[in-house]
Amino acid sequence: MIPATTPVDPLTMRRAMGRFATGVAVVTTRGADGAPHGMTVNSLTSVSLEPPLLLVCLTTGARSTDAVVSAGRFAVSILSSRQEHLALRFARRGEDHFAGLDVTHGRHRVPVIPDAFAHLECDVERHFTAGDHVVVIGHVRDACERDGEPLGFLRGRFS
Numbered sequence: 001m002i003p004a005t006t007p008v009d010p011l012t013m014r015r016a017m018g019r020f021a022t023g024v025a026v027v028t029t030r031g032a033d034g035a036p037h038g039m040t041v042n043s044l045t046s047v048s049l050e051p052p053l054l055l056v057c058l059t060t061g062a063r064s065t066d067a068v069v070s071a072g073r074f075a076v077s078i079l080s081s082r083q084e085h086l087a088l089r090f091a092r093r094g095e096d097h098f099a100g101l102d103v104t105h106g107r108h109r110v111p112v113i114p115d116a117f118a119h120l121e122c123d124v125e126r127h128f129t130a131g132d133h134v135v136v137i138g139h140v141r142d143a144c145e146r147d148g149e150p151l152g153f154l155r156g157r158f159s
Helices: 010-017 063-071 084-091
Strands: 025-030 036-041 044-049 052-059 073-078 118-130 133-145 152-154
Touching: 025 052, 025 063, 025 084, 036 052, 036 063, 036 084, 052 063, 052 118, 063 073, 063 118, 063 133, 073 133
Parallel strands: none
Antiparallel strands: 025 036, 025 073, 044 052, 052 133, 073 118, 118 133
16 A cells, blocks of 8 residues: 655645756747747657657746647747856746847747757647646757757756
8 A cells, every 4th residue: 555645835846856957948939919929948858759749838827828829839949058048038927028139030930049059840739738837749840959058957046
């Protein structure tokens, strides 16, 4: 018999998962009105190489999440070690993340972060709610990478 345990509170969960080193990326899209949307994420993983699929978790109720789901298309810009300021910028809520930023566009007209370590442009394959996030499976339609070092995140800090 498995002994009963007490539920894991959010702080304990955050601390435990903070021991898992991740990269840092910005997910971007265009809303129905043409305005760019974006948010910082570190919950990103490859799902399949054939077909090329990735998974990203986005905050439920965020404007950027709603824009990704409604647009059906998004980009993932994996940040380089020199782009911590962009990770912080796109993590703040309620700001115009793109103000003064010289954004480029990928082949599929989705905004991408300039000089990122890598870009992946995706169509939304499917999405579903899981707890306080929306899990999005993206079918990768285009990808490119640059030389350099990725921005890392461990124990609540960039590395």
